[in-house]
Amino acid sequence: xxxxxxxxxxxxxxxxxxxxxxxxxxxxxxxxxxxxxxxxxxxxxxxxxxxxxxxxxxxxxxxxxxxxxxxxxxxxxxxxxxxxxxxxxxxxxxxxxxxxxxxxxxxxxxxxxxxxxxxxxxxxxxxxxxxxxxxxxxxxxxxxxxxxxxxxxxxxxxxxxxxxxxxxxxxxxxxxxxxxxxxxxxxxxxxxxxxxxxxxxxxxxxxxxxxxxxxxxxxxxxxxxxxxxxxxxxxxxxxxxxxxxxxxxxxxxxxxxxxxxxxxxxxxxxxxxxxxxxxxxxxxxxxxxxxxxxxxxxxxxxxxxxxxxxxxxxxxxxxxxxxxxxxxxxxxxxxxxxxxxxxxxxxxxxxxxxxxxxxxxxxxxxxxxxxxxxxxxxxxxxxxxxxxxxxxxxxxxxxxxxxxxxxxxxxxxxxxxxxxxxxxxxxxxxxxxxxxxxxxxxxxxxxxxxxxxxxxxxxxxxxx
Amino acid sequence: xxxxxxxxxxxxxxxxxxxxxxxxxxxxxxxxxxxxxxxxxxxxxxxxxxxxxxxxxxxxxxxxxxxxxxxxxxxxxxxxxxxxxxxxxxxxxxxxxxxxxxxxxxxxxxxxxxxxxxxxxxxxxxxxxxxxxxxxxxxxxxxxxxxxxxxxxxxxxxxxxxxxxxxxxxxxxxxxxxxxxxxxxxxxxxxxxxxxxxxxxxxxxxxxxxxxxxxxxxxxxxxxxxxxxxxxxxxxxxxxxxxxxxxxxxxxxxxxxxxxxxxxxxxxxxxxxxxxxxxxxxxxxxxxxxxxxxxxxxxxxxxxxxxxxxxxxxxxxxxxxxxxxxxxxxx
Numbered sequence: 001x002x003x004x005x006x007x008x009x010x011x012x013x014x015x016x017x018x019x020x021x022x023x024x025x026x027x028x029x030x031x032x033x034x035x036x037x038x039x040x041x042x043x044x045x046x047x048x049x050x051x052x053x054x055x056x057x058x059x060x061x062x063x064x065x066x067x068x069x070x071x072x073x074x075x076x077x078x079x080x081x082x083x084x085x086x087x088x089x090x091x092x093x094x095x096x097x098x099x100x101x102x103x104x105x106x107x108x109x110x111x112x113x114x115x116x117x118x119x120x121x122x123x124x125x126x127x128x129x130x131x132x133x134x135x136x137x138x139x140x141x142x143x144x145x146x147x148x149x150x151x152x153x154x155x156x157x158x159x160x161x162x163x164x165x166x167x168x169x170x171x172x173x174x175x176x177x178x179x180x181x182x183x184x185x186x187x188x189x190x191x192x193x194x195x196x197x198x199x200x201x202x203x204x205x206x207x208x209x210x211x212x213x214x215x216x217x218x219x220x221x222x223x224x225x226x227x228x229x230x231x232x233x234x235x236x237x238x239x240x241x242x243x244x245x246x247x248x249x250x251x252x253x254x255x256x257x258x259x260x261x262x263x264x265x266x267x268x269x270x271x272x273x274x275x276x277x278x279x280x281x282x283x284x285x286x287x288x289x290x291x292x293x294x295x296x297x298x299x300x301x302x303x304x305x306x307x308x309x310x311x312x313x314x315x316x317x318x319x320x321x322x323x324x325x326x327x328x329x330x331x332x333x334x335x336x337x338x339x340x341x342x343x344x345x346x347x348x349x350x351x352x353x354x355x356x357x358x359x360x361x362x363x364x365x366x367x368x369x370x371x372x373x374x375x376x377x378x379x380x381x382x383x384x385x386x387x388x389x390x391x392x393x394x395x396x397x398x399x400x401x402x403x404x405x406x407x408x409x410x411x412x413x414x415x416x417x418x419x420x421x422x423x424x425x426x427x428x429x430x431x432x433x434x435x436x437x438x439x440x441x442x443x444x445x446x447x448x449x450x451x452x453x454x455x456x457x458x459x460x461x462x463x464x
Numbered sequence: 465x466x467x468x469x470x471x472x473x474x475x476x477x478x479x480x481x482x483x484x485x486x487x488x489x490x491x492x493x494x495x496x497x498x499x500x501x502x503x504x505x506x507x508x509x510x511x512x513x514x515x516x517x518x519x520x521x522x523x524x525x526x527x528x529x530x531x532x533x534x535x536x537x538x539x540x541x542x543x544x545x546x547x548x549x550x551x552x553x554x555x556x557x558x559x560x561x562x563x564x565x566x567x568x569x570x571x572x573x574x575x576x577x578x579x580x581x582x583x584x585x586x587x588x589x590x591x592x593x594x595x596x597x598x599x600x601x602x603x604x605x606x607x608x609x610x611x612x613x614x615x616x617x618x619x620x621x622x623x624x625x626x627x628x629x630x631x632x633x634x635x636x637x638x639x640x641x642x643x644x645x646x647x648x649x650x651x652x653x654x655x656x657x658x659x660x661x662x663x664x665x666x667x668x669x670x671x672x673x674x675x676x677x678x679x680x681x682x683x684x685x686x687x688x689x690x691x692x693x694x695x696x697x698x699x700x701x702x703x704x705x706x707x708x709x710x711x712x713x714x715x716x717x718x719x720x721x722x723x724x725x726x727x728x729x730x731x732x733x734x735x736x737x738x739x740x741x742x743x744x745x746x747x748x749x750x751x752x753x754x755x756x757x758x759x760x761x762x763x764x765x766x767x768x769x770x771x772x773x774x775x776x777x778x779x780x781x782x783x784x785x786x787x788x789x790x791x792x793x794x795x
Contacts, residue, residue: 095759102547102761123546216742272632273653274741282633417546421760431742435655461545461552 053085054349057111059101061094061334062167065300069369077356084349094120094334095420105129105341112342113350115166117334118154119419122238124337125162126417126462131340134160136351146376147358153407154331157239157415164354167372168333169296171223171316172398173197175212178309179204179289190314192324194259197290197317201268204289211268212290213283214260215276216430218423219332220292221253226410227316228252229327233455238415242459248426248448249441255319257433257440264434271434274427280304292316294332295398298371302392313397315404328405330413333372371395373402417458422451540767548761558768568769570744571752574659578748579727581663582670586723587716589667590674595704597675598682608679615672619732626665627737652738655745662746665733670726674719681715682708710793717792721784728777749773 062070067090074088091097094117104110105127116124124130137144144152144161151165177187183203191197201211214220225232230252233243247253263269272278276293283291284304293301298313305311316329336357338350356362363374364382379385389395405411416422429447432438438446540558545551562568593611597604614622629636630651638648651661685708693703709716731750734740740747740755749769757766 099758099761105547127547129547270632271650271653274739278632281631285634287633418760424755428741428743431655435743437655437743457543458546461543 053083054345056084056086056113056346056350056353058086058088058113058115058350058353059091059097059111060088060115061091061097061117062115063090063093066296066370069366073357073362073366076362077353080356084352086353098123098420102127108341110339110341112346113336113338113354115334116163116337118332118413119423121155121157121163121335122415122417122419125157129339129341130162131338131347132160132162133164133338133354134162136338136348136354137161142355146360146378148373148375148377148402150402150405150407150411151331151373151375153412155335163335163337164358165331165333165335165375166357167296167366167370168331168375169294169372170329170332170398170401171220171292171294172298172401173314173316174283174291174293174301175312175314176283176286176289176305176309177312179209179286180312183289187310187312190312191290192314192317193321194256194317194319198259198263198266198268201263201290202266205268209286210270210288211263213270213272213279213288214292215272215279216274216427216434217276218426218430221256221426221430222414222423223316223329223332224256225253226330226413227318227327228256228323229408229410231410232414233416236409237412239409239412243414243416244452244456244459246422246448246451246455248429248451249445252319254440254444257430257444259319260430261433261440274431284308294371295373295395296333296371298392298394298398299369300371302394311394313394315397315401327408328411329401330411331402373399416451416455417462418451418454421454425450425454536767536770538767539763540771542764544761544763546761548763554764558764559772561765562768562772567744567747567752571747571749574744574746575728575748577659578663578666578730578746579724581660582666582727582730583720583723585663585667586670586674587720590671590678590719591712591716593671593675594678594682595708597679598708611675612672614669615676617669617672619669620736622665622669623733623736626661626668626733630661630737653742655743658738658742658746662733662737665737666727666730669733670723674723677719678712678715681712685711713792714794717784717788720788721781724780724784725777728773728780 058074060067060070070088074086078085089111091100094115097114098116098120101110101114101116106129136142147165148168151168152161155161155163155165173190175187175190180187180190180200183206185200185203191200197212204211222232230247230250231237232247234245234247235241235243237243260269264271270282270288272282276297279288279291280293280297280301282288283293284301286309302311318324318326336354338347338354340347342350357366358376360374360376360378360382363376363379364384366372367374367379368384368388374380374385425447429438429443432443433440437443539550541553541555542550543552543554543558593607597608597611617625632638632648632650632653635651637651641648650657652658689707689711690703693707698706729750730748731754734746734748734751735754738746740751750773753766753769753773756762756769
């Protein structure tokens with residue numbers, strides 16, 4: 001019985017790890033840390049002299065360790081001033097918290113601000129339930145020029161910033177340096193192209209180790225596509241007007257899936273299903289030598305491998321040498337939205353907190369403790385970040401990858417209201433191809449047609 | 465078992481009928497004269513009292529059963545916007561789309577397979593365990609406890625436990641298979657295996673409850689019958705087939721009806737272990753409609769599926785009563 005309990009504990013803690021685009025498979029580990037709102041200090045604000053601090057409720061999706069860091073930031077903010085009291089509430093995964101928000105909309109039970117994943121942006125804008133961040137920025141000429149261009153690029157729609165980026169990540173190739181050495185490969189020269197990855201996987205597959213495994217996660221496919229400069233949707237990825245057609249059946253994506261499938265068929269790459277948690281565990285256990293994962297997992301992966309093997313990181317592979325200059329990665333992660341059904345005073349208070357979160361010092365702390373990038377370039381001047389980069393040089397890969405990504409419609413990322421559903425459909429298509437139920441072209445064409453249908457349905461129910 | 469359940473069902477409508485009868489009696493007595501006024505007043509009081517007694521039940525049914533039912537009929541005829549609010553009236557388009565898209569027929573097939581994989585196996589195992597545990601041998605209590613144990617495990621806990629067992633690279637099952645020199649099985653990531661794995665786990669979950677139910681049914685069989693069978697020279701196998709099975713058949717029938725309905729409504733283990741994947745191979749009806757309605761906020765199509773599911777369960781249950789109940793032997 002005791003052993004059984006121990007096993008459960010391991011599973012639960014491992015689940016709480018949290019990954020970039022996906023958040024963790026949320027178990028309720030992160031306590032909301034409700035802060036008592038009864039601190040009756042004398043109010044110093046000039047317009048409102050109520051004496052009580054303004055209460056801001058923040059729904060977030062950061063579980064496990066990430067949730068602890070969030071609670072720490074909130075506590076620091078609350079202690080730094082006495083006008084605003086923020087209460088952070090963990091609401092499950094990104095999907096779950098967004099669904100809760102949908103149910104709460106218009107009922108007056110929603111939060112003041114919410115953290116929503118990047119692919120929920122179109123929905124948030126169309127919902128008409130938010131106050132665009134641009135209003136707050138314009139009102140006090142807040143300077144956003146220090147924010148990373150690529151991050152701003154993702155979250156700018158129709159030349160406006162609707163939300164404030166908070167946690168951003170991108171996917172990188174993780175590899176086991178010791179396994180590379182043992183197989184006679186150069187651990188300082190990781191594979192860069194699809195062919196090199198396939199060859200390395202073949203060489204690495206021996207003695208109970210398989211070359212690698214990528215989780216069947218739509219985000220990876222989106223990133224591998226953008227990395228070739230290809231667009232997922234028409235109308236410049238939905239950035240020049242609403243997209244109404246998905247382009248999954250194009251050669252860039254089909255080739256990528258064929259490459260992936262061939263490695264699985266050859267037995268040099270394992271199919272471990274959709275959970276990044278499972279590939280992460282297999283990687284940490286030394287059962288696979290390469291994997292794709294978010295930068296947000298870097299801390300956890302390096303820690304899990306400590307004492308066992310050295311973790312190497314490399315940029316996301318590209319199809320051929322010739323593609324080297326093309327495309328780049330799309331910013332993943334989440335941003336903060338202010339809801340318009342709360343009193344003006346409360347929205348202003350939320351804005352104050354958001355400004356605090358965007359400060360270089362806060363971002364530095366966030367970056368170092370989680371693996372998400374700082375959203376502001378100034379954070380790299382903080383000593384904390386510099387020291388961390390010395391200790392974990394692996395962080396540099398993702399930062400370089402971000403800075404090397406040229407800002408185009410492809411790397412700004414696709415925009416559609418049904419993105420979460422489109423991901424499910426893409427993942428089904430990848431499964432079909434990898435398990436041989438359908439050829440990559442067939443599977444992707446079918447998914448593309450279904451996504452197109454859903455986008456059109458969505459567009460017809462959203463009043464223009 | 466059967467009787468008790470029918471009784472509880474009947475308690476609700478009985479006073480209702482009585483109430484309407486009383487009301488009729490009251491109106492007729494009013495025309496006949498004043499002499500019976502006090503009597504009719506008494507009857508009216510009785511009817512009012514009855515109405516008060518069933519009011520809480522009616523209210524609860526109304527809020528949690530009838531209102532949602534009407535609401536899902538309403539929603540099934542509309543399309544909803546991304547916030548889940550009703551956008552347009554679409555008539556029967558939701559139902560038409562259901563049967564024209566590949567997803568829904570696939571879910572029907574998966575559900576059917578799931579029922580075939582879980583219900584007979586659960587019943588057979590529970591029946592076998594109960595038959596063995598019926599005898600009064602010393603230490604049998606321990607076995608009873610063990611076989612009934614899964615009932616104490618919730619679906620989510622059970623799913624997490626099996627997640628550990630099924631884990632593709634670090635799973636306990638693959639570890640033992642490896643020890644025996646058998647290649648690891650992709651329990652949940654192989655589309656040909658996933659439904660089987662989920663069924664395996666479900667059978668294990670079901671056994672606890674069914675075992676208790678069937679054991680209870682067997683223990684209510686009078687001991688004298690067994691004694692006389694023994695005197696007549698009937699062996700244990702024969703006694704089981706000719707005696708135990710017919711006498712426990714009412715319980716078995718009840719268990720099969722509830723198991724089929726339960727299998728139709730399986731959700732927790734699928735949500736936790738596979739989320740309907742891989743390649744929709746475990747996408748049973750309830751999970752699909754949950755995903756459509758509560759993940760993708762298409763309440764229209766979700767409600768349409770809920771109604772179709774309701775109709776299917778109703779038809780199958782009626783069929784079970786009409787066809788299978790003939791074989792049931794009530795004492």
